[in-house]
Amino acid sequence: MKRSICIFLVLFVMLGTQVFGAGGQEETSKDWKTAEVTIRLQSLGWILKKFPTEEVAKRFMADHPNIKIDVASNQDASLNTYMLNWASGDVDVDLCFGGSVNRVAKLAYRDFLAPWNDFYKGDFARDKFVSFVTELAKKGDEYYAIPLMVEGMALEANKSMMIEAGLSKGDSVLYPKTLDELYEFSKKLTKGKGEIKDVYGFSWNFSVFGDAAFLSAVNSTGGKALNDDGSPNFNEPKIVEVFDFIKRVTTDGYGATGTITDANAGRVGYMANKVAIIHESSARAIEAKPKIGDDAIVLPWPGMEENGSFIYSHYAYITRPAKPEVVEAIFAFFREQVMGGGHFAQFGAEKYGKLPSFKKNYETLGSDFDEVQKWINMPRTIGSLPWVEGSKMDSLLWELEQAVVTTDLTGQQAWEQLKERGAKLDLSVVK
Numbered sequence: 001m002k003r004s005i006c007i008f009l010v011l012f013v014m015l016g017t018q019v020f021g022a023g024g025q026e027e028t029s030k031d032w033k034t035a036e037v038t039i040r041l042q043s044l045g046w047i048l049k050k051f052p053t054e055e056v057a058k059r060f061m062a063d064h065p066n067i068k069i070d071v072a073s074n075q076d077a078s079l080n081t082y083m084l085n086w087a088s089g090d091v092d093v094d095l096c097f098g099g100s101v102n103r104v105a106k107l108a109y110r111d112f113l114a115p116w117n118d119f120y121k122g123d124f125a126r127d128k129f130v131s132f133v134t135e136l137a138k139k140g141d142e143y144y145a146i147p148l149m150v151e152g153m154a155l156e157a158n159k160s161m162m163i164e165a166g167l168s169k170g171d172s173v174l175y176p177k178t179l180d181e182l183y184e185f186s187k188k189l190t191k192g193k194g195e196i197k198d199v200y201g202f203s204w205n206f207s208v209f210g211d212a213a214f215l216s217a218v219n220s221t222g223g224k225a226l227n228d229d230g231s232p233n234f235n236e237p238k239i240v241e242v243f244d245f246i247k248r249v250t251t252d253g254y255g256a257t258g259t260i261t262d263a264n265a266g267r268v269g270y271m272a273n274k275v276a277i278i279h280e281s282s283a284r285a286i287e288a289k290p291k292i293g294d295d296a297i298v299l300p301w302p303g304m305e306e307n308g309s310f311i312y313s314h315y316a317y318i319t320r321p322a323k324p325e326v327v328e329a330i331f332a333f334f335r336e337q338v339m340g341g342g343h344f345a346q347f348g349a350e351k352y353g354k355l356p357s358f359k360k361n362y363e364t365l366g367s368d369f370d371e372v373q374k375w376i377n378m379p380r381t382i383g384s385l386p387w388v389e390g391s392k393m394d395s396l397l398w399e400l401e402q403a404v405v406t407t408d409l410t411g412q413q414a415w416e417q418l419k420e421r422g423a424k425l426d427l428s429v430v431k
Contacts, residue, residue, distance in 0.1 A: 032329040038068045039329055044098030045073045047148070047314065050352040053097065056337040056344050063336070067329055079103045086112050086319070094322045095330050097148060097314075101136045104315050105386030105430040108137075108144035114318040115142035119331045124339060130357050130376070132383050133313035139431060145315035146334070147357035149348055152376040153209075153216035153310040155182075155299040156285040158292065161199070161276045165189050176302050179221065179245045182277075186254040189276035200256040202249050203266035203278045206405070207259055210398040212384065213279050216310030217242045219382050220301040225310075230385050230429040232393065234419040243404050243411030250405040260402050270296075282372045283353025298372060308381030313357060388426040396421055 043053055048071070057069040074081075079099050083106065085091070107113050120126045120143065126134055130150050137145040155176075162173045165188040176182040186201030205213050215232070218225040223238025249255040256275055258265025267284050269275035271291040278284060279301065288296035301309075316338075318330055338344050345361035348354040355372065356362055362373060375381065387393055400414045409417075 032067070032325040032332060033064070034066060035325045036066055036068075037325050037329045038070065039095055039326060039333070040093045041069055041071045041095045041097065042074045042093045043071065043096070044314075045075065047098045048073055050354060051097075051148070051344055051348045053344075056341070057333075059341075060333050060337045064329075064332075067333075069333070074098075079107065082107060082112070083110070086110075091319050091321050093319060094326050095316065095318055097316050099145075099315055099317070100312060100384055101133070101145070101315060101386045102384055102390040104137065104145050104317055105139075107317065108139045108142075109430055112320050113144040114320050114322055114327055115144060116146050116318070117141075117143055119146065119334065124335060124358075128359055130311075130359065132311060132381065133357060136313075136383070136386065137315055145317040147313035148316050148338075149345075149354040150311055150313050150357050150376060151281040151283055151353075151355065152372055152381075153212055153280070153301070154282040154304065154372065154375065155277055155279055155301055156270060156282065156288070157277045157297050157299050158270070158273065159295045159297045161189055161273075161295070165276075173297065173299070175299055175305075178302050179241060182302055183245065183249050183254070186249050186277065187252075190254045195253075197253065197256075199273070200269065200275045201254045201277060203256040203259065203269060203275045204246055204250065204401070205259045205263065205266055205278070205280055206257070206402050207398050208263040209259075209280050210401050211394040212281075212310055212312060214242060214397050214401065215382065217245075217279070217301060219310055219380070220304040220307050222303050222307050226382055226385070231387070231427045232422060234415075234422050239418065240411045240415045243400070243414045246401060247404045247411055255405075257405060260406070281353070283355075286350070286353030286368065298368075300371075300375060304375055306380075308378035309375040310382055310384075311376045312384035386430040388428055388430055390427070392425050393422065393427055396425075 041057070047053065054071050057071055061067055061069055087110070129147065133147040133150055137143055157173065159173055162168055167174050167185055167188060176185050189201030190197055190199060192198035215225045218236060218238045221238050221241065223236040224233050225236060227233045250257060256266065256269060258269065266275060266278040266280060270278045270284065271288045273292060282298045285296040285298045318327060339358040342361055342364055345356040345358065346364050349356060349365055349369065355369065355376065362369065396418065400418055403409045404411065404414050
């Protein structure tokens with residue numbers, strides 16, 4: 001009898017050790033500070049180039065030896081791949097860098113993404129970020145992505161060319177106040193008389209930036225580019241003015257057409273002193289400084305000083321299957337290195353013009369960013385929205401812009417087509 005009791009007690013103690021020991025291990029495994037955690041990070045290739053992602057990952061791992069961050073590059077089509085793979089349960093990534101809200105929202109709509117709500121606390125509360133792009137990434141009460149950076153549309157100009165063309169007062173260049181003035185600026189800046197000019201005064205981006213450029217131009221010139229529900233306002237008369245400007249400046253020979261076939265043609269021409277003014281992200285001027293130095297400047301599109309700009313972001317997002325300790329480790333990585341610490345944001349801004357989304361990081365930036373900050377934070381500034389069929393809307397704008405400058409299509413006719421064909425798209429905001 002005594003022997004049986006002893007055996008029972010030994011078994012009970014052993015069983016109890018396993019049960020309560022396992023419970024303790026489970027408790028520990030959820031603590032990112034002590035658990036062995038691996039974060040699988042995939043980023044668009046251009047973000048790895050323009051932000052020191054691998055460097056800050058190494059810094060974080062040095063501070064937290066229990067954390068491993070595997071950084072891998074992905075292509076622009078990664079979101080389509082994610083949609084297919086994740087739908088079948090094949091999730092091989094925890095944290096992703098890159099993707100507009102229009103694209104990332106599709107992943108959130110399928111409930112593939114973990115929320116960032118618990119990140120936005122204390123020094124990293126939502127009001128510490130650029131509000132517009134932060135609030136876009138929301139489904140119900142959940143913030144499904146965080147803005148890595150902000151980009152604002154503007155004009156990027158060559159200062160020396162403008163001074164040489166008489167478009168300055170002393171050392172200060174003039175700002176075009178109307179579309180007619182921007183046309184005259186482009187005319188004065190153009191050099192050469194043949195069909196192919198030596199220098200073009202202006203370049204519009206007819207692909208990739210064609211949607212942002214167009215909506216920005218409509219908004220900055222005083223139009224209402226978006227309805228109150230966030231859908232595009234196809235009834236805005238300023239749309240015709242923008243189409244007419246694009247057609248006139250280009251077909252008269254003062255605007256380049258290279259971006260129809262090469263999205264980077266305007267930027268390349270600007271850096272090579274072959275284009276005097278381009279209308280793209282303000283980042284292009286910072287990117288051009290290694291090539292053309294202080295001649296690379298940012299100007300407001302006509303009316304932007306009063307009516308604001310058009311802004312957009314690329315986002316970071318976490319997969320829904322990520323374990324709690326992985327999510328907490330990712331939050332710590334952002335607080336200490338990506339948003340906090342300053343180096344990640346400062347590198348991206350000063351070398352490539354990618355503006356911080358976390359407002360505190362503007363404190364370390366130079367005067368090159370002062371005016372851009374004003375434009376992107378103006379009350380009337382608008383931005384890229386997650387429309388259900390946003391990609392089709394983008395393609396429609398590109399098609400019409402290209403048709404206006406390569407065929408007899410008038411600005412009025414382009415507007416009529418935009419209204420007719422745009423009405424057939426589902427341009428409600430993904431919620």
